[in-house]
Amino acid sequence: MKNKLGKQTLQFPFLPRIVGSYSIVGEKEGKGPMAKWFDMILEEDTFGEKTWEKAESKMLKQAMLQALQKSGREKDEIDTVLSGDLINQIMSSSFMARDLSIPFLGIYGACSTMTESMIMGSMMIDGGYASNILVGASSHYCTAERQFRMPLEHGNHRPPSAQWTSTASGAMVLSADDKGDTAVKQGKNQPQGQKLREVYLSHATIGKILDTGIKDPNQMGAAMAPAAVDTIVRHLSDMERSPEFYDIILSGDLGMIGRDIALDLLSGRGINLNGIFNDCGAMMYDKKQDTHSGGSGCGCSASIFCSYVYDEMRTGKINNALLISTGALLSTISSQQGESIPGIAHAVAVTTKGVI
Amino acid sequence: MKNKLGKQTLQFPFLPRIVGSYSIVGEKEGKGPMAKWFDMILEEDTFGEKTWEKAESKMLKQAMLQALQKSGREKDEIDTVLSGDLINQIMSSSFMARDLSIPFLGIYGACSTMTESMIMGSMMIDGGYASNILVGASSHYCTAERQFRMPLEHGNHRPPSAQWTSTASGAMVLSADDKGDTAVKQGKNQPQGQKLREVYLSHATIGKILDTGIKDPNQMGAAMAPAAVDTIVRHLSDMERSPEFYDIILSGDLGMIGRDIALDLLSGRGINLNGIFNDCGAMMYDKKQDTHSGGSGCGCSASIFCSYVYDEMRTGKINNALLISTGALLSTISSQQGESIPGIAHAVAVTTKGVI
Numbered sequence: 236m237k238n239k240l241g242k243q244t245l246q247f248p249f250l251p252r253i254v255g256s257y258s259i260v261g262e263k264e265g266k267g268p269m270a271k272w273f274d275m276i277l278e279e280d281t282f283g284e285k286t287w288e289k290a291e292s293k294m295l296k297q298a299m300l301q302a303l304q305k306s307g308r309e310k311d312e313i314d315t316v317l318s319g320d321l322i323n324q325i326m327s328s329s330f331m332a333r334d335l336s337i338p339f340l341g342i343y344g345a346c347s348t349m350t351e352s353m354i355m356g357s358m359m360i361d362g363g364y365a366s367n368i369l370v371g372a373s374s375h376y377c378t379a380e381r382q383f384r385m386p387l388e389h390g391n392h393r394p395p396s397a398q399w400t401s402t403a404s405g406a407m408v409l410s411a412d413d414k415g416d417t418a419v420k421q422g423k424n425q426p427q428g429q430k431l432r433e434v435y436l437s438h439a440t441i442g443k444i445l446d447t448g449i450k451d452p453n454q455m456g457a458a459m460a461p462a463a464v465d466t467i468v469r470h471l472s473d474m475e476r477s478p479e480f481y482d483i484i485l486s487g488d489l490g491m492i493g494r495d496i497a498l499d500l501l502s503g504r505g506i507n508l509n510g511i512f513n514d515c516g517a518m519m520y521d522k523k524q525d526t527h528s529g530g531s532g533c534g535c536s537a538s539i540f541c542s543y544v545y546d547e548m549r550t551g552k553i554n555n556a557l558l559i560s561t562g563a564l565l566s567t568i569s570s571q572q573g574e575s576i577p578g579i580a581h582a583v584a585v586t587t588k589g590v591i
Numbered sequence: 592m593k594n595k596l597g598k599q600t601l602q603f604p605f606l607p608r609i610v611g612s613y614s615i616v617g618e619k620e621g622k623g624p625m626a627k628w629f630d631m632i633l634e635e636d637t638f639g640e641k642t643w644e645k646a647e648s649k650m651l652k653q654a655m656l657q658a659l660q661k662s663g664r665e666k667d668e669i670d671t672v673l674s675g676d677l678i679n680q681i682m683s684s685s686f687m688a689r690d691l692s693i694p695f696l697g698i699y700g701a702c703s704t705m706t707e708s709m710i711m712g713s714m715m716i717d718g719g720y721a722s723n724i725l726v727g728a729s730s731h732y733c734t735a736e737r738q739f740r741m742p743l744e745h746g747n748h749r750p751p752s753a754q755w756t757s758t759a760s761g762a763m764v765l766s767a768d769d770k771g772d773t774a775v776k777q778g779k780n781q782p783q784g785q786k787l788r789e790v791y792l793s794h795a796t797i798g799k800i801l802d803t804g805i806k807d808p809n810q811m812g813a814a815m816a817p818a819a820v821d822t823i824v825r826h827l828s829d830m831e832r833s834p835e836f837y838d839i840i841l842s843g844d845l846g847m848i849g850r851d852i853a854l855d856l857l858s859g860r861g862i863n864l865n866g867i868f869n870d871c872g873a874m875m876y877d878k879k880q881d882t883h884s885g886g887s888g889c890g891c892s893a894s895i896f897c898s899y900v901y902d903e904m905r906t907g908k909i910n911n912a913l914l915i916s917t918g919a920l921l922s923t924i925s926s927q928q929g930e931s932i933p934g935i936a937h938a939v940a941v942t943t944k945g946v947i
Contacts, residue, residue, distance in 0.1 A: 238719040242670065243694045245720045286928050314598065315797055323679045324922035325699050329800070333920070333933040338599045338797040340707060340937075341920075343681050343697040351696060355711060362718025363594040364601045382924075441671055441694040444685065564689070564697075566680035568738075572642050577689040581696075 238361070241473025243441045250435040251360035253585075254367075254408050254415025255306030256545045257298045258538040261376065261402025264530075267520045272542035274301065280377060280402050291320065291375035291404075292327040294534075296334055298406035299369050302541075306367070306408035306415040313337050313408070314365035317356050319348040320373045320533055321400070322382060327373050337369065345562030346459075346488050347442065348372040349405060349537040350581040353558075354439040356409045357583070363411075371406030374532025383452070383567060397453040398490040399526035401519055405537030407545070409436065416549070431549040438584040440470040444564065446577040452563075452570055456493020456516070456528055459561040462578035463489060464500045466559055470582050471506070478508050482553045485544065486580070487536025487560045488516030490528035515539040536560045548587050556585045594717070597829025599797045606791040607716035609941075610723075610764050610771025611662030612901045613654045614894040617732065617758025620886075623876045628898035630657065636733060636758050647676065647731035647760075648683040650890075652690055654762035655725050658897075662723070662764035662771040669693050669764070670721035673712050675704040676729045676889055677756070678738060683729050693725065701918030702815075702844050703798065704728040705761060705893035706937040709914075710795040712765045713939070719767075727762030730888025739808070739923060753809040754846040755882035757875055761893030763901070765792065772905070787905040794940040796826040800920065802933040808919075808926055812849020812872070812884055815917040818934035819845060820856045822915055826938050827862070834864050838909045841900065842936070843892025843916045844872030846885035871895040892916045904943050912941045 238246050258273045265276030275297070282290040295318065303310060316335060318328040319342040332339035344351040352370035359365040377387060379400035385391045408415065413433055445462040463486045471478065478484060489497055494514040501508055518539060519530035540558050547553040561580040570576075594602050614629045621632030631653070638646040651674065659666060672691060674684040675698040688695035700707040708726035715721040733743060735756035741747045764771065769789055801821055805814040819842045827834060834840060845853055850870040857864055874895060875886035896914050903909040917936040926932075 239670070239721065288924055288928060314595070319699070321680075322922070323924060324677075324701065324920065326920075326922045326925050329920035329933055330925070330930065333800040333802050336799060338799045339935060340711070340797065341699040343675070343699045345680065355696070358714055358718055358720055362714055362720070364714055364718070365595065441696065443692060443694045444689040446689050564680065564682075564685035566678070566682045568644055568679060569682050569686070572644060574686065577685055579695060 244473035245439045247357050247361040247436055249361045251357045251409045252413050253434045254410040255302045256407035256541040257301035258405045258542040259294050259298050260538050264401055264403055287375055287377035291373055291378050292330040294404040295327050295373040296331040298404040299371055302406040302408050308367055313367050313369050315340055316369045317352040318371045319343045321379050345564055346531055346533050347560040347562030347579050347581050348533040350560035350583050353583045357436045360409050360411050366411050368409045372533035372537040373404035374400050374534035376400045376402045394453045395527050396492055398455055398516055398528045398531035400532035401530040401535040403534030403538035405541035407541055432551050432587040434548045435586050436583055437586045440466050440582040442466050442579040442581045444577045444579050446575050448575045450575045455563045456490040457496055458563050458576040459578035460489055460493045460496040463497050463559050463561045463580040466580040466582050478511055481555045481557045484508055484512045484557045486514045488531040489514045490516040492528045554587045558583050599825055600829035601795045603713050603717040603792055605717045607713045607765045608769050609790045610766040611658045612763035612897040613657035614761045614898040615650045615654050616894050620757055620759055643731055643733035647729055647734050648686040650760040651683050651729040652687040654760040655727055658762040658764050664723055669723050669725050672725045673708040674727045675699045677735050701920050702887055702889050703916040703918030703935050703937050704889040706914055706916035706939050709939045713792045716765050716767050722767050724765045728889035728893040729760035730756050730890035732756045732758045750809045751883050752848055754811055754872055754884050754887035756888040757886040757891040759890030759894035761897035763897055788907050788943040790904045791942050792939055793942045796822050796938040798822050798935040798937045800933045800935050802931050804931045806931045811919045812846040813852055814919050814932040815934035816845055816849045816852040818936040819853050819915050819917045822936040822938050834867055837911045837913045840864055840868045840913045842870045844887040845870045846872040848884045910943045914939050
């Protein structure tokens, strides 16, 4: 198997490139510590639509179209859109893809969806099946709350371990050739005229479902941390890399509690990630924003990767990043039927270097 | 792009092989005209479980494990499982994959899920990212009815255009090498000692979402037929093939009404598929079984392809097949919010010949 390193780590020898990316977040996320990185912050979370579901689909469509514009490509140059979200039957993605009128492959990995879309998109580019692929993911606090928990009007209390589903979408164009992303050159965080680096997807580690028996949907970080740890350990082992190879190892979204559990579990296996490791859910909000354990939702790691990480790679402040999006594969029915919460985590290695 | 023929048609030059397949259906499906082809027919649709959701997940797991056994491979030789279903957050697939403990990529394409899994699995094998992949899809009448329509206890009337969600699962092993499927050699429909052919996936056409504005969820065939027609037309055009190249062109699941609409639309574009074209939904039940327009659900085309079509290809009665699984990308929320029903259709070309 020419492109397979370990059992679950794949290599992309032709280095699919990220040639445009875009992030949109809601009001609350736009008041958090990551605000300066996002391309667009909504003034109000309905985005001018009559329902939150339509608002989420519009956010995702906007992210896709803007990523496309930054890539310098035309819509008819895109071979396939890969996308997913948390809403039943991935409604936000389906209606986004209907409006774009580009061939569509729907995916679902709960909050791991962004890396799942990047893995599948990279295989399509690297394997020679496509020239340009749009990938993305989204979530919305209001659509997720009423589907998975309680109507917002109910105003129920949340325990300290609960996470806050981010209102956020992220999208990017993956491409077989390197033209693109002119818009970032005028990005608000980069000085004019600065030489920017190309960003490539080099490897991916597909996640295995781990279920440690946690049944409390307010303990998602704890439910997902073992899967994140398993994927990180397998990735480093398959790649024969020490953690220091990476400038940043970023999970998404374990939240504050899950991040600490993951660090503990890793240290128990002799792996010290202090100073390298962070979590998109833990980064998204200020403590004073009262989200308890931090952010979650497909859009959380999608929007942070498509803004902060990508921009820092373009300017060379980050040269090697490992993104591990984590998903809690529960549904309201599985919880009601007494099932525990299976966790999954997929990793992608992203680099600014042209050799692997 | 070496592996891309047209805008949406992909070529698999290394010819991923189907080395084992298995189908399970429910009681009602086991009394229909396709009964003799299925590997297993349930005596009752709970499959010994306390809930229908657990029953559906068990059916899918059984199909995966039995396909694996027929392939002659061990579980740890499987690189990834690709699977999806209709239940919110693809619960049947997630819990199946948790129990199998194999790396998992979840997908969602409504009733087009089986071909979506075959396309992604074929890219993983053909692109050199995997040696063996398990793909599959499932549906269950009782889980789908209560999620999408009414509690069964409600006993509501169904209009004549309604389709019946099949209780069915299908799974197969795709492989980079050709050893496998010894079990079929003792299959109930093949004479002992008969020389069997190898079955390959040669091409795939990824579907575009088409929405003609139909809002009635009891008119799914009509909502999906234009997408099926679009995919068939693009496939034949990209491949420069006439319909007669195929021994069978099989959609799934337009049902009786959708099949006739598709034939009409095709004939309006100068394409005559009479005698070649059929639909898995239209084939699944007898008229006297009172399912109105026929079967639907991810498991319908999955189980018919994994039994009848695959077995007829093994014995050489079918040498070239085009399977077009069709999906209606609605959710209960999208219907309640007045949205129309987007349709999608993905096609895979399957052949017994080693050259393409």
